[in-house]
Amino acid sequence: MIKYLPTLFLLLLTTYCEAAIVKGLVTDDKNTPLPFATVLIKGTTIGTTTNAAGQYQLDIAPGSYTLVCQYIGYRKTETTINVDATTQTINFTLLPVNLQIREVVVKAGGEDPAYAIIRAAIKKRAFYQQQVREYTCMSYIKGTINMKGMPEKFLGKKVDKEDMGVDSAGKGMVFLSESVTKISSRLPDKMKLEVISDRKSGGGLGMSFPAVISFYDNNVSAVITQMGPRGYISPIAENALAYYKYRLEGEFMEDGRMVNKIRVIPRRKHEPLFAGYIFITDNDWRIHSTDLILTSEYQLELMDTLRIRQTHVPVSGDVWRIKDQVLHMGVNKFGFGMDGNIVNVYSDYNLHPNFPAKFFDNTVIKYDSAFDKKEVHYWDSIRPVPLEVAEARDYHQKDSTAHANKLAAMSGNTLDSMRRKQKPVKVMDVLWNGVNRKSYFRRDSAIVSHDIKLTGLLQALKYNTVEGLVLALEPKFNFNLGEEKQLKVTPYIRYGLSNTHLNAYTFLTYSANSRVRNRYGRNDWVIGGGKRISQFNPDNPIDNIANEFYTLFLKENYMKLYENWFAQLQYSRTFQTNDRLTAGVRYESRIPVENTTDFVIFRNDKKQFTPNHPEDLANVPFNRHQAFIVDLSFRFQPGQQFVELPDRKVPMGSKYPTFELSYSKGIPNVANSVVDFDKWRVSVFDNMNFKLFGEFRYRLTAGGFLNDRNVQIPDFQHFNGNQTFYNTRYLNSFQLAPYYRYSNTAPFFATANIEHHFNGLLTNKIPLLNRLKWNLVAGSNAFYVNGQNNYVEAFLGLENILKVLRVDVVAGYQSQDDTRVGVRVGFGGIFGNLVRFNQ
Numbered sequence: 001m002i003k004y005l006p007t008l009f010l011l012l013l014t015t016y017c018e019a020a021i022v023k024g025l026v027t028d029d030k031n032t033p034l035p036f037a038t039v040l041i042k043g044t045t046i047g048t049t050t051n052a053a054g055q056y057q058l059d060i061a062p063g064s065y066t067l068v069c070q071y072i073g074y075r076k077t078e079t080t081i082n083v084d085a086t087t088q089t090i091n092f093t094l095l096p097v098n099l100q101i102r103e104v105v106v107k108a109g110g111e112d113p114a115y116a117i118i119r120a121a122i123k124k125r126a127f128y129q130q131q132v133r134e135y136t137c138m139s140y141i142k143g144t145i146n147m148k149g150m151p152e153k154f155l156g157k158k159v160d161k162e163d164m165g166v167d168s169a170g171k172g173m174v175f176l177s178e179s180v181t182k183i184s185s186r187l188p189d190k191m192k193l194e195v196i197s198d199r200k201s202g203g204g205l206g207m208s209f210p211a212v213i214s215f216y217d218n219n220v221s222a223v224i225t226q227m228g229p230r231g232y233i234s235p236i237a238e239n240a241l242a243y244y245k246y247r248l249e250g251e252f253m254e255d256g257r258m259v260n261k262i263r264v265i266p267r268r269k270h271e272p273l274f275a276g277y278i279f280i281t282d283n284d285w286r287i288h289s290t291d292l293i294l295t296s297e298y299q300l301e302l303m304d305t306l307r308i309r310q311t312h313v314p315v316s317g318d319v320w321r322i323k324d325q326v327l328h329m330g331v332n333k334f335g336f337g338m339d340g341n342i343v344n345v346y347s348d349y350n351l352h353p354n355f356p357a358k359f360f361d362n363t364v365i366k367y368d369s370a371f372d373k374k375e376v377h378y379w380d381s382i383r384p385v386p387l388e389v390a391e392a393r394d395y396h397q398k399d400s401t402a403h404a405n406k407l408a409a410m411s412g413n414t415l416d417s418m419r420r421k422q423k424p425v426k427v428m429d430v431l432w433n434g435v436n437r438k439s440y441f442r443r444d445s446a447i448v449s450h451d452i453k454l455t456g457l458l459q460a461l462k463y464n465t466v467e468g469l470v471l472a473l474e475p476k477f478n479f480n481l482g483e484e485k486q487l488k489v490t491p492y493i494r495y496g497l498s499n500t501h502l503n504a505y506t507f508l509t510y511s512a513n514s515r516v517r518n519r520y521g522r523n524d525w526v527i528g529g530g531k532r533i534s535q536f537n538p539d540n541p542i543d544n545i546a547n548e549f550y551t552l553f554l555k556e557n558y559m560k561l562y563e564n565w566f567a568q569l570q571y572s573r574t575f576q577t578n579d580r581l582t583a584g585v586r587y588e589s590r591i592p593v594e595n596t597t598d599f600v601i602f603r604n605d606k607k608q609f610t611p612n613h614p615e616d617l618a619n620v621p622f623n624r625h626q627a628f629i630v631d632l633s634f635r636f637q638p639g640q641q642f643v644e645l646p647d648r649k650v651p652m653g654s655k656y657p658t659f660e661l662s663y664s665k666g667i668p669n670v671a672n673s674v675v676d677f678d679k680w681r682v683s684v685f686d687n688m689n690f691k692l693f694g695e696f697r698y699r700l701t702a703g704g705f706l707n708d709r710n711v712q713i714p715d716f717q718h719f720n721g722n723q724t725f726y727n728t729r730y731l732n733s734f735q736l737a738p739y740y741r742y743s744n745t746a747p748f749f750a751t752a753n754i755e756h757h758f759n760g761l762l763t764n765k766i767p768l769l770n771r772l773k774w775n776l777v778a779g780s781n782a783f784y785v786n787g788q789n790n791y792v793e794a795f796l797g798l799e800n801i802l803k804v805l806r807v808d809v810v811a812g813y814q815s816q817d818d819t820r821v822g823v824r825v826g827f828g829g830i831f832g833n834l835v836r837f838n839q
Helices: 004-015 114-130 376-382 391-412 413-421 427-431 544-554 768-771 833-837
Strands: 020-026 038-041 047-048 055-060 063-070 077-083 092-094 135-147 173-186 192-198 245-252 257-266 276-282 286-294 307-314 319-333 336-350 361-365 436-444 446-452 461-464 468-473 476-482 484-496 501-515 520-536 561-574 580-590 625-636 642-645 648-651 660-665 677-691 695-710 748-758 775-786 789-799 805-814 820-827
Touching: 004 192, 020 077, 038 055, 038 307, 038 319, 047 055, 047 319, 047 336, 055 063, 063 092, 077 092, 114 245, 114 257, 114 276, 135 319, 173 391, 192 376, 427 436, 484 520, 520 648, 625 820
Parallel strands: 020 092, 192 361, 361 642
Antiparallel strands: 020 055, 038 047, 038 063, 063 077, 135 173, 135 336, 173 192, 245 257, 257 276, 276 286, 286 307, 307 319, 319 336, 436 446, 446 476, 461 468, 468 484, 476 484, 484 501, 501 520, 520 561, 561 580, 580 625, 625 660, 642 648, 660 677, 677 695, 695 748, 748 775, 775 789, 789 805, 805 820
């Protein structure tokens, strides 16, 4: 304990004495500022990092200290200072390290001396990875994003530069935030982040979550998973020698230790690999610092470059930890150019925190009750990285504008401005783009709005063989009722020109967030009624666009419809854990309809449209009848983790799969209902990321009818077939199966949908595909009802085509038909998955 007394005494002084300011500039021998250099008090982790202009500032208690300044590739410099109550300026000029080259004899076929160092570091990797079983530390984070340029138009629409906060040239700072977070960690996988304070220029949540990157891990996956779902192989991973080449650039002495500068060279492109430099100390073979970079050539997605610079310093005895970490990002895509920095400064390491029992619970990130209420003088007093001129200006301008807008909202000036700012409705909006209008008003010193959305008339046109040409208007009204309550009114008006039927109905959805004993949740009530047209399969296996294409051009009418007068009432409770309970009742008076038109664009007398009644269910009659049905369902995911805000908890996922249970009861003799059945279903699904080996996704389902005394076609167990060229729901469909051939009322069925996304594991070795970043996906879909009713298909495809598309070749074995082979196109890849999940 005696050896820790000076550090403890210093910490006490820092806490209880009035701090003084030590500031200055760090430059090289040519007077060029050194950005993100490390400045700290010797023997402690109290310190700071210079900003991009090489400026630093330290608030420390009066006393005598040794100030240390270091920068990757430069000689560490120390100076002794006496701090009093006045501000002192201490500048540092760092000289490049004089690298010494070992005198070694490399024989023909021999290897660079770097390999011996790397092998020694690999042997020590697991030791350093597990050396500290648990710890706490403080992390200061500053994040900035600057636009370097943007196009005038994107996807045919004008880019509103004013709304993005940039100048007419498309340049300017679009994001600036700071935060202070306490990190608590315990091996092997426990972590809790406590956000003490958070600030974002102009208001809102900033970047509060430290990216804890450890190169002692075999797979470095702390960088955002979306940038590289496979993670990235550490230069000192167990198998690193199979992926990297190394070259010893030289060595230098620092504090009596020999430090080796080793260049890291990927053996081949298109693997998830780093390039750059890693510095390894002699004899103990630990990481001294890193300057490593990821690029789009090495499976970095969304960005062009990501540079990771770390400095490690002694914390206690033989323990070193990261003192500062800088992530520099560069993007230049689709005419948008931007760069950004995320600076992390770590301090106050405690290697023996003695966490209380149950400290690590399901709350992973917790915000202090006053995290966003800190005044400017607080940030000026704790900020370890001085603001640059542009950053100070951005804070001043955006915070002042936000404050002015708040005052103006109270006075009504901004309200009038926002009303006037809405763009006028143009002819193309009415015909194609649609109309979106907001009605602004003031409530509780804030501006809120009601929304009205109208679909473009041309997009409202639909076509099928039952109704012919259809005009389907679907306006949407969203009313903000305050206190986290909303009312959505969605009327539907649909008229078929061929069958001259008018269908009109309305849904009212009332949503209210609620709190019961500090547990947050949401209640949704849905009531609807009217007359509508529906597909026999309520999952709507074919959409309007696909059906229109196949009907008008290929004379295939896959969509099978019936009309119904209906009334529906449904209640849903979404719990704080994101589990969801749904209960509802619905009544339908179902009416059969027939084809009324055979219009096609390309006439084909050799083909005829099939009847509207599904051909595969021709032996099942469908006459007008009434149905009264009760539906219950429950979805839950155990082990949910949370972000805890001052007023609520927000779920953020779990490592366990999601389960869904549903039950439907057809009740006879209520309002002339004839249906009488009991139908159940259980599903489990999950996405499992195996890093370098790709991602495995699955959905398993079982169900059936406990009672099938009277089951009408809309209540059958339908499997989502697909007879079109494209697919949109990969884990809930069968890509080659007919839509209604396997529909049944069996007491038991089981389905399995599995697919593995290799994410470049194999295609990165194929010359053309690795440049295009097209990734392999493979899987199988199957269902089983009985020996005469089963189906299996296997597929192999490529995804991430243009970042959006996926193409599969599918072979399907069908118990009631010959084996088929087909091609299916859909959404898949970095952006394609986002499009598909948001449908």
